[in-house]
Amino acid sequence: MKEQLETVKKEFETLNITSLDELEEVRISYLGKKGKITELLSKLKNVSKDSVKELGSLINELKREITEKLDNQKKQLEEEKLNSLLEHEKIDITLNGTFRKIGSPNPIEKVISELEEVFISLGFTVVEGPEVECDLYNFEMLNLPIGHPARDEQDTFYITDSMLLRSQTSPVQIRTMLANKDKTPIRVVCPGKTYRRDNDDASHSHQFTQMEGLLVDENISLAHLKGTMDLVVKRLFGNVESRFRPSFYPFTEPSVELDISCFRCGGKGCELCKNTGWITVAGAGMVHPNVLTGCGYDTTKYNGFAFGFGLDRLTMLKYGIGDIRVLYTNDLRTDEFSRRDN
């Protein structure tokens, strides 16, 4: 009996199992119902009582040994099999991925959002107004009475004698003040489409985009306007200097133009800034008393500033676009604007 046990043990140790199928066969032939270990165990009943205990524990030990070995081997074989499968499933990871279309904003909208973010953080409300506007708000209440030389009647798309496509976003100033009478402070910006009777070329467009801003409160000065504008242009163009130049708008007095130091050459002078070192980005000024009075504000108590950005130009400057028509052509081969603005 003992010899038999030794034989089985030796025989098992000589086995060379190379596959999971083989392993299963071996398992059945040793541990199965009719397996060699089972057979040995069944023979125990014929053995003397003295040796049963010893033999029994020897057989169980062998059984444990075989089971353990087979389990280990199985794990190893399974791992090898999986590895070979993974090796088999290897692909060319350098081939191009399946590209999911990325929607991009129009570049003007990108600039608008950026400006809106600054102004909202300063407590401004972003408002809007109709593009089909009345002469009263687009001109007359902005201190541009009929016959005023700055009225641009020739350059305005009229619909009737008194209705037009707005030539500026400034009428939103009037609408805001009329709607908020006695509710100061007013802090609004209004981005929007505007129209002029210009023939389209690289630098002119019959449709363009402006952002109007208005702040009305007590004791407002040009210095406040400069502080506000400074923040905005730094946000948009990085660490640039800004300056005011005297200018003229019928609805502000004093009026200024806002220049920034050229962000391309740093103010040394280049093609972009026409060798001046400065680029004009906005018109602004202190709200004209006629405008405030017309909207029902007491000018002995209230004053304010207003400003207007030409967003087409700003967008072109920011992204290096040389032709305004690019902004309205929507060439889908341009995918730059789907990117984050780093």
Place this chain on the structure above:
Amino acid sequence: MKISTNWINDYVKIDDINKRDLAEKITNAGVNVEQVSGEIDFTNIVVGEVIDAIKHENSDHLKVCTVSVGNETRQIICGAPNARKGIKVIVSLPGAILPNGIQIKQSIIRGITSDGMLCSLEELGLEEHSEGIHEFNEDAVVGENPKKYLNIDTIYTLDLNPNRKNDCLSHIGFAYEVSAVLGRSINMPETDYTKSDFSTDIELKVETENVLKYYAKLVKNVVIKDSPEFIKQRLTNAGMRPINNVVDISNYIMLEYGQPLHFFDADKVGKTILVRMANDGEKIITLDKQERILTNEDIVITNGNDPICIAGVMGGLNSDVDEFTKNIIIESAIFDKLKVRKTSIKLDLRSEASLRYEVGLNPEYTLLALKRACHLLEKYADASVSKDEKLVDNIKLEKNEIKVTLEEINDVIGVKIEHDDVIDILDRLKFEYVTKDQTYFVTAPTRRLDISIKEDIIEEVGRLFGYDKIIAKLPRLKMQTGSYVPRIKYRKDVSSFMQNLGFSETRTYSLISKNDSEKYKYEDKENIELLKPISKDRTHIRTNLIPSLIDVLNYNKARKVEDVFIYEISNVYYKENEEFKEDMKLCALAKGKIEVSDFQRTNEIDFYYLKGVIVSLLEYLGYKNRFRFVRNENIGFMHKGITADILVDNKKIGFIGKLHPNIEKQNVFMFEISLDNLSNSIGAKIKYKSPSKYPSVKKDVSFNFNKNVVSTDVINDIYKFGNKILKNVIVFDVFDTEDSRSLAFSLTYQSDDRTLSDEEVMKDFENIISKIAEKYNAKLRNE
């Protein structure tokens, strides 16, 4: 406006100042000098004499010149045909920088050293085109600065704001600005003349209030000839062509004072000048030999009967000054600016003169300009000037005294300006004022029609004090939340949602053609039309965005872009009951593949893809289970079998479908909805609902229906026949044949408070099956 700085120097001394620096100062003070030309840096540029000129051994046209520049001689290669021995020339020595930016260096040209450059006037920016190098007269002194031998005048091109056209469209007006910027005094030109013993023996009558001031003055025995050189030069530099002394003098005075004059041939006019409004239909042949038909809105000067001039616009041929003219009536007048503007626009006759009448004239210059004309005519046209003049004056000059305090100035500018600074600035501006306790009573001069209120004075002080001295600061205001108004927020949310789904935002023109506005109309909305469009492609304001996105599609198709996924959100406008209405539209267009692989098969999108987009959007906006799609066969530009209206809360908000093959052969899908109509239905608020803890059960069933059954009807009936434990029904398979349609449904059962038993699910499921079968006369499949 072109300004000759040599001319300015007559009134305010600037010949000691660099003209570019001056231009910058003036610009920073508010009058924009757009361009400076003719300003040359003569460092290292001298007069030289060509001592010898021999042919370059390696070139057919180059010459090797030996040039004396005073204390030394230089060898300079020159290609100009007129380079020759004995001439005196402009020599740029190494180190010189020409106005076009070229830096002169010693160089080797085809093997021979060249130690400078002989220059043409073109190369110095003094003329547009030169045939060769410039040759001086013999009396030019070698080694000297060439400047004194050249007619050099720095020209400023002004880009004037409308408020400064009153004064800066003249050299005297601009000189006042220069004097204010520099703080220098001003000299006015000579206006004296000898009074002859004859009178202006004409009868002047003015019959309209649109003439504010009218002078007529007779001068006799003019001799028409060439103008003196300085007048010709200055007119040329300021952009006007010299003609003869008489015409040139009237232009000269216009450019000097800003006051246009008109000269009549006195012998052609007769003894009467009557200014009145024209009669409707009255005719005049103007100087350009065109017949002009007038209306009662036009001011005319007549000889008592017939028009001889359209006031402020153009003279008549019947009274013009010609080579035989002996006697002249000078007109110096101010007409109503709006009337002149209207007439000149109507007749399309906009001139330097009408431009000045339109912006308004200084009433104090009317007589001065007239006197100046007499002075010049006497001097340069040998004229005898009458001892008097005829005048009609309707202007009542009222002194406008503007009160402003130092505190007000400082409050608006936001910087500390001292009393002495204000006084200094008012003096530089040559404004009259009285001051009392830091309060200023300023009288606006008539040459500055733009100054009328306190804020104007504050601006004058501020701009001359210097805006660069303002220290930026932020206003201190009540705290206030910044935000978008809801409509903008809604638009921006929808916009970024569309971008996240892979659609690119377009920005197109609101104006479209009449044809497009009609072809792509699907709502009963009246178009708004422009009164005076600039092109026939842009005459109407769009009522929807369809044609605009189709344009973008076509543009990109032409450039071989296969996959087009675009949207636009824009306000559109229309007329309803004579009122102008606004509507915010979202339009989307999809064609091709949303996912693209270079080497694997991916599918082109179809109707259901775009329908999925709109469903996702509606669910995102909070309209889950509140929308439906209803077939619409009546949109002309859409495929009638593949188009549906989109309804939210049973109200139509737009449509979705495929473009009609007549419009587009390829498979292109579009939808358009009104975001305004949509947002009128309030989207659901977010409220948390925990998912059921109990398992769900799925049951599938498939029916054969007859051909015309649509899925939504059956689904609605399944819900209707089902118990409340029926949570969801979807169609998971569709199979259409010629005469039947099989639809397979998957029903999901679930309860929030218990695990469902097989029996209760089967009871409900079987009930539904039998009722559907009965209602639709449908057969169960696969039994």
